[in-house]
């Protein structure tokens with residue numbers, strides 16, 4: 001629909017036509033969209049947000065080589081900033097929170113376009129985790145300041161979260177004609193409010209924004225809707241037909257969306273049951289993790305001879321581990337994001353990188369209680385928040401499968417999997 005909408009807005013037959021930006025969240029989805037729309041899109045540019053942001057700032061003379069700090073360096077600078085701020089205070093357990101916690105909080109500030117302390121102190125935090133009290137927010141704000149100072153000292157002007165603040169500021173003072181008249185956003189639920197604001201500033205007064213989103217698939221933990229960014233859509237279409245999954249796979253997806261960790265989702269559109277029937281998702285219990293990796297690699301290899309198959313995992317470490325066991329020809333969704341093959345192929349990636357994509361068969365290994373939700377997330381944000389985040393990832397993973405879904409685990413199966421056994425065919429190896 002996003003492709004068709006983009007084509008329509010660029011069609012010279014339409015009086016309001018003009019150049020269109022079809023914006024995706026990540027590289028892999030951009031590659032997929034370019035592939036499936038081959039030859040059909042004229043006057044439409046397909047880009048992911050960060051490519052757009054870099055290109056625009058470059059046109060303003062504000063982008064140089066190495067201007068954006070990598071996530072790893074950012075995290076280490078934030079960790080150093082925490083140590084510095086900690087030295088000014090009496091010992092307090094708050095400082096013992098993981099660097100991922102501080103990194104996420106600093107990211108949240110930027111994603112919401114907050115640039116002054118007062119606004120942050122008063123901001124309402126959506127999410128399941130406990131809201132931070134003002135004294136803690138004061139500490140976080142100092143961490144943020146120290147981090148930005150350190151970053152500038154190293155010559156980095158931006159990180160991947162706050163780049164959208166400069167994009168918005170520049171667009172607001174930029175009187176040049178706009179490059180695109182219309183912007184179509186796919187997987188918009190995961191763009192930050194500030195990214196959305198920057199896109200709204202990127203079109204002319206007579207331009208339009210079309211936003212495609214599915215709140216059930218919010219996987220970047222922001223738990224905000226487009227409303228938070230101030231978008232007031234004059235028209236909303238609801239798409240509730242599920243044409244992708246078989247009835248059995250859709251039933252598991254729906255059961256996931258009904259789990260406790262999905263409470264209070266605003267703007268949720270429940271899909272109606274699809275017509276095509278197929279096999280139930282298979283739930284395989286294995287003895288050890290080594291057996292699990294071996295089994296998944298064998299199944300994936302065999303199945304990928306005839307179909308498109310994806311193996312999706314929670315963490316980059318799991319991905320790297322599995323990579324060794326899979327054939328060299330396996331397409332890595334994160335790194336080879338731009339390659340997309342029609343027909344039989346084997347893909348490997350994280351749940352995050354599979355956003356918006358679909359495969360004939362999907363394998364979801366390591367869904368053991370000890371590994372999912374990711375224990376590191378539980379340590380950083382507490383069980384409730386980790387359940388809410390990883391539950392959404394599970395929903396994304398399950399709904400990528402068109403006809404076959406295989407889930408494997410060892411020990412106890414993850415508590416995030418719906419407990420109703422009639423949803424699965426269970427096998428013990």
Ligand SMILES: Nc1ncnc2c1ncn2[C@@H]1O[C@H](COP(=O)(O)OP(=O)(O)OP(=O)(O)O)[C@@H](O)[C@H]1O
Nearest residue numbers: 001187214217239242243244245355356357358399
């Ligand atoms: N009207 C239709 N009739 C038949 N098949 C359709 C129709 N619309 C979409 N499809 C097919 O349904 C599948 C899912 O469509 P699409 O990838 O656009 O879903 P989506 O809404 O973007 O899903 P998600 O956000 O979960 O990735 C695709 O294989 C697509 O070709």
